[in-house]
Amino acid sequence: MKEIDTDIACVQLGNVHVIPVTCPEIAREFLKKHDATVSSRPTSMAARAFSGGYLTTILTPYGNQWKKMRRVLVSEIISPARHHWLTDRRTEEADNLIKYIYNRSKSSSKTVNVRTATRQYTGNVIRKLMFSKRYFQEERADGGPTVAEEEHVEAIFTILKYVYAFCISDYFPWLVGLDLDGHEMFVKEAVKTVNNYHDPIIDARIGKWRRFGNLNMEPPSDEPHDLLDVLVTVKDSEGKPLLTPEEIKAQVTEIMFATVDNPSNAVEWAITEMINQPKILKTAMDELDRVVGKERLVQEYDIPHLNYIKACIREAFRLHPIAPFNPPHMAMSDAIVAGYFIPKGSHVLLSRLGLGRNPKVWNKPLEFRPERHFTSGSTEVHLTEPDLRFISFSTGRRGCVAPMLGTAMTVMLLARMVQGFNWKAPPNVMSISLDESPEDLSLAHPLVAHAEPRLPLYLYP
Numbered sequence: 001m002k003e004i005d006t007d008i009a010c011v012q013l014g015n016v017h018v019i020p021v022t023c024p025e026i027a028r029e030f031l032k033k034h035d036a037t038v039s040s041r042p043t044s045m046a047a048r049a050f051s052g053g054y055l056t057t058i059l060t061p062y063g064n065q066w067k068k069m070r071r072v073l074v075s076e077i078i079s080p081a082r083h084h085w086l087t088d089r090r091t092e093e094a095d096n097l098i099k100y101i102y103n104r105s106k107s108s109s110k111t112v113n114v115r116t117a118t119r120q121y122t123g124n125v126i127r128k129l130m131f132s133k134r135y136f137q138e139e140r141a142d143g144g145p146t147v148a149e150e151e152h153v154e155a156i157f158t159i160l161k162y163v164y165a166f167c168i169s170d171y172f173p174w175l176v177g178l179d180l181d182g183h184e185m186f187v188k189e190a191v192k193t194v195n196n197y198h199d200p201i202i203d204a205r206i207g208k209w210r211r212f213g214n215l216n217m218e219p220p221s222d223e224p225h226d227l228l229d230v231l232v233t234v235k236d237s238e239g240k241p242l243l244t245p246e247e248i249k250a251q252v253t254e255i256m257f258a259t260v261d262n263p264s265n266a267v268e269w270a271i272t273e274m275i276n277q278p279k280i281l282k283t284a285m286d287e288l289d290r291v292v293g294k295e296r297l298v299q300e301y302d303i304p305h306l307n308y309i310k311a312c313i314r315e316a317f318r319l320h321p322i323a324p325f326n327p328p329h330m331a332m333s334d335a336i337v338a339g340y341f342i343p344k345g346s347h348v349l350l351s352r353l354g355l356g357r358n359p360k361v362w363n364k365p366l367e368f369r370p371e372r373h374f375t376s377g378s379t380e381v382h383l384t385e386p387d388l389r390f391i392s393f394s395t396g397r398r399g400c401v402a403p404m405l406g407t408a409m410t411v412m413l414l415a416r417m418v419q420g421f422n423w424k425a426p427p428n429v430m431s432i433s434l435d436e437s438p439e440d441l442s443l444a445h446p447l448v449a450h451a452e453p454r455l456p457l458y459l460y461p
């Protein structure tokens with residue numbers, strides 16, 4: 001597309017028109033002006049497997065099931081009241097992050113695998129919100145993951161890798177079952193691993209809340225304790241359980257994979273860029289020292305005042321998205337967009353790199369410069385970008401339902417890491433390589449860095 005100097009193209013794969021878009025104007029035409037037309041999702045082998053046969057929100061094509069599940073998420077799972085209700089749980093995981101990095105910084109190597117720390121933090125937060133626990137079985141004294149949590153997070157990242165990957169049988173259906181690219185096998189394995197961890201917990205909870213109904217007895221008088229309790233107890237207009245066990249299981253998995261990748265990837269990249277450009281790290285530390293001080297740890301209520309930290313995260317989303325494309329949107333009828341005929345059934349792919357690194361929009365787009373997100377006149381920096389100059393939470397009917405939770409998690413992750421530690425490249429490394437993985441757009445090699453505690457000792461849990 002760069003070579004032929006176009007911002008929109010059409011590639012025919014089998015019978016499907018796949019339409020990549022690389023500029024914000026056309027992206028906005030799709031997701032604002034023609035939002036209603038393109039608010040479905042394509043079906044695929046992987047999407048079907050991960051959504052339990054389209055029972056969820058993100059992966060489910062437009063229709064009543066998508067509407068029902070999106071409504072449950074918006075009103076029951078990520079509403080402001082629910083967000084507030086779970087603040088202490090998120091803070092526990094932010095404390096555990098500090099504890100884990102502190103313990104690693106005192107190990108003989110004094111280095112921290114930042115990818116492990118960030119991915120486990122996001123996994124821990126969502127396990128804590130969903131299941132009320134960080135560990136599936138035995139706990140580790142240093143706050144780090146056991147084999148079980150590592151396997152769980154890895155399987156969730158495998159789901160993310162394959163969910164909208166190019167799988168040949170999605171475009172040439174007569175190839176289904178031959179598994180020519182091996183995707184079916186990886187998808188099945190990942191689903192099995194995740195279900196092995198989730199199913200016993202979910203089945204037990206359904207038993208706790210629902211067997212009383214079957215026995216014509218009163219349900220337990222407890223209040224819901226976590227998001228899983230909420231999903232199990234939410235009722236329809238007749239007072240019956242709204243969600244089936246299959247819907248709950250599929251939706252739990254989807255919430256897990258919606259939560260883990262963007263915050264962890266953005267913060268790993270932000271810390272990498274900060275190590276290579278110590279001035280940026282210093283500015284971020286100064287902001288934390290000014291806003292929070294050194295006598296307490298940063299809390300969620302500080303987020304509105306941490307504009308430089310948020311600008312660093314916006315810059316990481318812009319320059320270093322984890323995936324090359326926004327999840328695909330599918331056209332439900334013919335349309336004319338930006339003067340082009342878009343046939344019904346087309347898959348519209350907004351290029352995250354095309355938008356975020358677009359030289360017509362961004363000055364020196366390949367440089368990490370958080371300052372570019374301070375616009376004259378605006379007082380508070382937000383992570384949302386409804387104008388689609390890069391993709392953070394996207395916009396429109398299919399836009400992310402959870403900017404509040406996503407912002408809280410990402411800002412707390414970066415803010416705690418920068419407030420708690422001075423970060424440097426390991427000895428004998430001049431600067432960290434910014435090479436991207438050939439498989440996705442994460443750092444080619446997990447960031448391993450030297451962390452030096454910078455707060456009074458009593459603040460490290």
Ligand code: HEM
Nearest residue numbers: 057058258259262263327392393394398399400401402406
């Ligand atoms: C920093 C964190 C996050 C980022 C950057 C992010 C970003 C996105 C993006 C780009 C989309 C696709 C929008 C589109 O198709 O145009 C999306 C959809 C979605 N996200 Fe998030 N997300 C984050 C966290 C979360 C969390 C924590 C949840 C948990 C509930 C969540 C739930 C969803 C759902 C349900 C959708 C699909 C909506 C639909 O298809 O109707 N996200 N998100």
